[in-house]
Amino acid sequence: MATLVNLVKRRNQPNKTSNVLEGGIVMIKSVYSISVSGRVMLNMHSLNNEGGEGNQITTRMVNIVYKDPGTGQPRLASVNAISGDMFKHIQAEHLYLRAKAEGLPLCAGCQKFSSSRALEDDNFMRNLSARDAEVIDSLLQICVIDDLEGNLIARGNRSIPRKSVVEFAWAVGVPDLTRTESYFHVRYASERGEEGVTQPIFHRPASSGVYAVVMTLEVARIGFNDISQQYSVDQDQREKRYKALLESVLYTFVEPNGAMRSTQNPHILDFQGVVTVSSQVVPAPTLSPLSENYISDLKKVVDALNGMRPGAIEVHEFNSMAEFAGVMRELVSDTVPYTLTI
Numbered sequence: 101m102a103t104l105v106n107l108v109k110r111r112n113q114p115n116k117t118s119n120v121l122e123g124g125i126v127m128i129k130s131v132y133s134i135s136v137s138g139r140v141m142l143n144m145h146s147l148n149n150e151g152g153e154g155n156q157i158t159t160r161m162v163n164i165v166y167k168d169p170g171t172g173q174p175r176l177a178s179v180n181a182i183s184g185d186m187f188k189h190i191q192a193e194h195l196y197l198r199a200k201a202e203g204l205p206l207c208a209g210c211q212k213f214s215s216s217r218a219l220e221d222d223n224f225m226r227n228l229s230a231r232d233a234e235v236i237d238s239l240l241q242i243c244v245i246d247d248l249e250g251n252l253i254a255r256g257n258r259s260i261p262r263k264s265v266v267e268f269a270w271a272v273g274v275p276d277l278t279r280t281e282s283y284f285h286v287r288y289a290s291e292r293g294e295e296g297v298t299q300p301i302f303h304r305p306a307s308s309g310v311y312a313v314v315m316t317l318e319v320a321r322i323g324f325n326d327i328s329q330q331y332s333v334d335q336d337q338r339e340k341r342y343k344a345l346l347e348s349v350l351y352t353f354v355e356p357n358g359a360m361r362s363t364q365n366p367h368i369l370d371f372q373g374v375v376t377v378s379s380q381v382v383p384a385p386t387l388s389p390l391s392e393n394y395i396s397d398l399k400k401v402v403d404a405l406n407g408m409r410p411g412a413i414e415v416h417e418f419n420s421m422a423e424f425a426g427v428m429r430e431l432v433s434d435t436v437p438y439t440l441t442i
Contacts, residue, residue: 131342131377131431132438134317135384137394138373138418139274140353143308145366147356148182159280159305166275166390179273180280180307187268187315190357192249195348199244202344207243218246218253225255232260233328240323240332244341247323247333265321265345269314274390278309312389313373317345320381320438329442342437350428353421371421374398377431379438380412 148160162181165174196213199206209220218224218239229235239262240247250264322341323333331338353371374395376384385401387394395417402413418424 129377129379129435130438131319131379131435132381133319133378133384134431135376135386136313136315136349136373137376137386137389137398138313138371138424139310139389140271140313140371141310141369142356143367143369144306145356146305146307147366148186157304159307161280162270162272164272164275164390167392169392175275177275179275179278180309181273182271182311184268184270187271187313187352187356188249188264188266191266191268191348191352192245193357194351194355195245195248195344198344198347202340204244204340204344205242207239207246210243210245217249217251218243219251228253228255228258232258233325235260236262236325236327237332240325244344248341248345263321263326265318266349267316267318269388271311271313272390273307274310274312278307278311280305280307314386314388315349316384316386317349319345320440322437324440331439335436335439338437338439342435343432346428346432350425353424368421371424372419373417373424375416375418375424375427375431376402377414377416377435378412379414380409381438381440382409382412384413 146157146159160181160183161178163176163178165176167173168175193213196206196210198204199210207218207221207224209217214220221242224238224242227238229238235253239251239253246262248265250266251262253260253262319342322345323331323338325332333341353368356366356368373389376386376398378384382405385398385405387398387401391397399415402415405413416427418427
């Protein structure tokens with residue numbers, strides 16, 4: 101396993117884009133946690149709706165408190181939002197596709213991308229150990245999605261949780277920069293002159309605006325059994341899962357799947373924000389991008405944390421989707437998951 105220091109020594113490997121020192125030693129950073137705080141600009145999307153009433157589809161709206169940019173006073177606003185559940189489902193689907201492509205282990209439920217996951221794996225459920233720690237060991241070994249996305253193994257009076265490595269906040273529309281409108285739609289008859297054919301009309305929502313997004317990855321917990329406090333998979337498997345996870349996060353913002361994408365595939369105009377990366381047992385900090393000053397405030401938080409733990413946190417600011425993709429590519433190429441020691 102890797103050591104606790106934030107640099108891992110390795111012999112030079114083909115296609116490895118890391119710093120090579122004298123003697124062919126490659127220095128690769130180990131990552132404890134990663135957080136993303138940013139603003140994404142979406143136009144004409146309908147990714148997350150609450151349902152329908154009559155011929156009207158109801159978009160998802162939430163009430164939030166934010167600071168007025170002019171006065172600094174707290175204000176209430178009702179804005180369009182995309183739930184963290186929706187974003188996590190998008191990310192999990194990209195992870196599933198990467199797992200299939202890379203040959204990473206999947207339980208029977210996740211082989212068909214079922215929301216029940218390991219609960220649909222008859223072999224796993226028939227052979228549950230009497231010890232909770234051994235159940236989690238088996239779960240982490242058989243499935244990358246159960247490992248990274250979490251699960252609750254419930255059978256009879258037993259309830260054994262696996263906490264997710266991935267955490268998404270709601271993507272919340274920034275007040276005064278987000279609007280939702282409703283558009284007329286009709287299903288026309290297939291032939292002209294079919295006046296007797298019912299042609300139902302209905303109204304579809306479409307939202308445009310700037311959305312505040314926050315997410316965190318507890319990288320050190322990849323493959324980690326929280327009950328036994330030991331890793332259930334080896335370091336090589338952890339690294340493969342880590343790289344698949346980072347790719348799935350990138351693809352979540354490159355291609356945000358969701359509702360009504362067949363005719364309302366969103367226009368992704370921009371993505372700006374900060375990626376914080378922790379290489380010690382210090383959480384990678386986040387701040388809500390609902391604040392106008394979130395980037396400068398977040399950098400001050402990082403300075404304070406690094407003052408207590410020198411070199412613990414790195415800040416990667418990005419001003420476009422291309423720059424965000426570059427940050428994620430470097431993490432995939434040049435870092436490995438941190439290994440906890442007990």
